[in-house]
Amino acid sequence: MPNKTITKNLLIVIFSACVSALSSCGHGPVSGGKPPAFDGESSAYTEPRIDALIESEDIVESSGIAASKCQQGVLWTHNDSGDDAYLFATDTKGKSLGTWKVQNAANKDWEDIAAFKDETGKCFLFIGDIGNRRKEPRPDHDIYRVAEPEIVAGDAGTTKKNPSRTEPADVITFSYPDGRQDAETLMVHPVTGEIYIVTKQRNKAAGVYRIKPAFGSPPVKAEKVIDVTVPAIPNGFLTGGDIAPDGKRLVLCDYFAAYEFVLPDNSADFNDVWKQKPSVINLGNRDQGEAIGYSADGTSIYATSEGQYSPLIEVRALRTGRFPPK
Numbered sequence: 001m002p003n004k005t006i007t008k009n010l011l012i013v014i015f016s017a018c019v020s021a022l023s024s025c026g027h028g029p030v031s032g033g034k035p036p037a038f039d040g041e042s043s044a045y046t047e048p049r050i051d052a053l054i055e056s057e058d059i060v061e062s063s064g065i066a067a068s069k070c071q072q073g074v075l076w077t078h079n080d081s082g083d084d085a086y087l088f089a090t091d092t093k094g095k096s097l098g099t100w101k102v103q104n105a106a107n108k109d110w111e112d113i114a115a116f117k118d119e120t121g122k123c124f125l126f127i128g129d130i131g132n133r134r135k136e137p138r139p140d141h142d143i144y145r146v147a148e149p150e151i152v153a154g155d156a157g158t159t160k161k162n163p164s165r166t167e168p169a170d171v172i173t174f175s176y177p178d179g180r181q182d183a184e185t186l187m188v189h190p191v192t193g194e195i196y197i198v199t200k201q202r203n204k205a206a207g208v209y210r211i212k213p214a215f216g217s218p219p220v221k222a223e224k225v226i227d228v229t230v231p232a233i234p235n236g237f238l239t240g241g242d243i244a245p246d247g248k249r250l251v252l253c254d255y256f257a258a259y260e261f262v263l264p265d266n267s268a269d270f271n272d273v274w275k276q277k278p279s280v281i282n283l284g285n286r287d288q289g290e291a292i293g294y295s296a297d298g299t300s301i302y303a304t305s306e307g308q309y310s311p312l313i314e315v316r317a318l319r320t321g322r323f324p325p326k
Contacts, residue, residue: 041281041282042260042281044317045281045301045315046318048283048284048314049284049313049314050312050314051094051313051314052094052095052311053094053310054077054090054094054310055090056088056090056159057309058088058159059077059079059308060083060307061082061307062077062079063077063078063110063111063112063290063291063306064077064078064113064128064291065240065292065293065303065304066115066125066293067302068148070121070122070123070148071123071151072296073092074089074091075089075090075293075312076088076089076115078110078127079107080111080131081108081110081131083107083110084101085101085102085105085110086101087113087127087166088100089149092302097151097155098149098151098157098158099159099160099164100149100158100163100164100165100166101165102127102144102146102166102169103146103167103169104144104169105127105169105171106129106142108129108142109130109132109138110131111128111129111130111131111184111185112128112241112291113126113186114186114187114243114293115148115296116190116193118193122147123147123148124147124148126188127146128183128185130143130183130197131184138180139175140174140175140219141174141183142171142173142174143171143211145170145171145172146169146170149164172195172214172215172220173220174220174222175220175222176207176221176222176224177221177222177224178207178224181199181207182199182200183198184200185197185200185240185252187242187250189270190243190246191247192270193213194211194213195210196209196241196243197209197210197211198228198238198241198252199236199238200236200239201237202234202237203234204227205227205228205229206228206237206238207227207228208225208227208274209222209223210222210223210225225271226274226275228252230252230254230259231259232254232256232257232259237254237255239253239254239255239290240289240291240293241292242292243294244294245294245296246298247270248263249261249294249298251292251293252278252292253289253290253303254289255286255288255289255290256283256289257281257282258281258301258303259280260279260281261276261278262276262279263276286303286304286311286313288305288307290304290305291304291305299316300316301315
């Protein structure tokens with residue numbers, strides 16, 4: 001764990017230097033960790049605001065965030081590697097709503113989480129054990145699917161010392177068709193249920209991979225869809241993402257900013273979204289941003305930063321923007 005933290009901190013320093021270099025090239029000043037005003041910055045969202053600090057002392061590396069599709073105002077998160085298989089629920093003001101131990105799951109390197117509601121109305125959480133620590137290269141990875149726990153009175157007091165327990169998780173074990181990869185982004189399409197993994201690259205474009213939701217099957221090969229870049233340096237160093245509830249937008253993030261891709265109006269193929277030029281969304285100050293997700297209605301984007309008592313950051317869609325709330 002310490003070696004991984006040192007490596008991440010070194011990468012943040014390098015990344016910050018790269019962002020500063022962009023600033024010196026006419027992209028505007030950088031201060032307090034805020035990304036520069038890149039060309040193409042979105043006018044569809046408000047300036048970022050901190051809604052609250054996450055109050056649970058057990059959440060020390062919020063590596064993914066997902067808004068419940070069944071329980072209004074509930075956000076789910078988890079820690080990075082080094083923790084056990086715990087899920088944490090908070091409200092949109094950072095208040096702890098409970099802690100759950102995921103049965104039939106292990107946290108080798110959990111990196112992202114996504115919420116999904118199936119055609120019957122049942123809600124699930126998908127957890128991506130998709131990281132690849134340098135000293136522990138992994139030939140395959142796991143994606144867990146667990147029924148979303150129902151939050152009831154009395155759960156709010158639970159912690160890692162006294163957690164509730166989820167139903168047993170289902171799992172997909174997968175490998176890549178083109179060698180071992182490191183990834184921190186897992187997304188689930190809200191209609192098809194297809195799973196998308198976006199790799200984290202330090203010196204080239206990120207790879208986008210698709211997995212069919214065949215839980216309980218033998219290990220599968222992910223399908224390479226495309227390579228993708230964002231307007232940053234490095235341009236494939238991606239740490240989180242989510243697909244909007246309407247299935248027409250997706251957002252990716254790195255340590256500093258977010259990048260939204262929009263499906264063309266005349267396209268029925270979701271994979272056309274990867275071919276579009278993304279707009280940049282300012283997320284304000286994040287010490288180490290790895291978690292991002294849309295609200296359940298798609299009108300806001302939430303983000304966190306690693307570290308205890310992390311700020312819960314929100315940007316809201318503007319009615320005068322390209323994506324007015326529906």
